[in-house]
Amino acid sequence: MLKEMLQRLDAGGPWPLELVDAVYVFGSSARGALEPNDVDLAVDFRQDEAMRQRLIAYLVSSGRDPRIDLRQALIGRKRGAQFQFGAAERERLEGDGVVMLRLWSRGMPLAAALAVLDGIQEDPEAGRAQRDDMAEEFEGWDRYIPQTSSVARLGRVSHPAARNSSFSSLTASPLAGLFDMSAPAxxxxxxxxxxxxxxxxxxxxxxxxxxxxxxxxxx
Structure with a gap:
């Protein structure tokens, strides 16, 4: 899937593929996991007038999210990938300590991009990053929510003092019949x-x- 994506980027294409500036891989795939649950990708892209208008339409009405078009332009209708779109989101993840490996950037030869991909060493011990900072009230939700999502970030406690603060607290309140947490992810x-x-x-x-x-x- 990643090789096909790099080939698409190298060949170029119509909107919205032409907006992509860089693609990064992170998570277990970047660490060389043999069978990752999915491939985590961060995409830097420019917002032209067409993209801005479609994003606005999506936010204020029931229009189609143009990031779906961007996702399909990169990997088609294949599954098994989690995308984070926008340089701001990538930089926020990097600020949280997430290590990004740049696979491709505009102007990069295909051979160089493939060399980066092939340079990821397989590691049978690689897996999901340790989540020691995940609040116990959110235990189990990582089976359903991508680790880079806003909800997952909410569950992480970066500083122990935050958990003991009198200004905030976390309480787990099960909602009977709403979610079946025993079902497969x-x-x-x-x-x-x-x-x-x-x-x-x-x-x-x-x-x-x-x-x-x-x-x-x-x-």
Missing amino acids: GPHILPATTRMRWPSACPRAVVKSGCRGGQSSNW
Whole structure:
């Protein structure tokens, strides 16, 4: 999948592929995991007028998220990849200590990009990064929520003092019948009765992560 993506970028293409400036790989794939759950990719891209207009339409109405078009331009309709779009998001992840490996940037020869990809050494011991800073109240959610999502970041406590602060607290409150946490991890964790109860979509926090019409999708 990654080699095909690099070939697409090298060949160039129409909108929105022409907006991509750089692609980074991170997470277990960058560490050489033999069987990663998915490939984590960060994409720096420029926002031209067409992209800005489509993003605005998506945010204020029920328009299609143009980042879906960008994702499909990169890897087609293949699954198995998690995308973080925008240099600001990448820089925020780097600020959290996430190590990024630049696979490709505009003007980079295909041979050089493939050399970077082939240079990732396989490591049978590589896996998900240790999450010692994840609050216990969020235990188990990493099976359903990408580690780079806003909800996952909320569950991490960077400074021990924050947990003991009198200004904030975390409490786990199970909602019986809403989520089946014993079910295998997958893109659809809301039961059918809940989707019927919320036909417009999902809670706003989930909508912003890509949930439409009661069904979630990963970029």
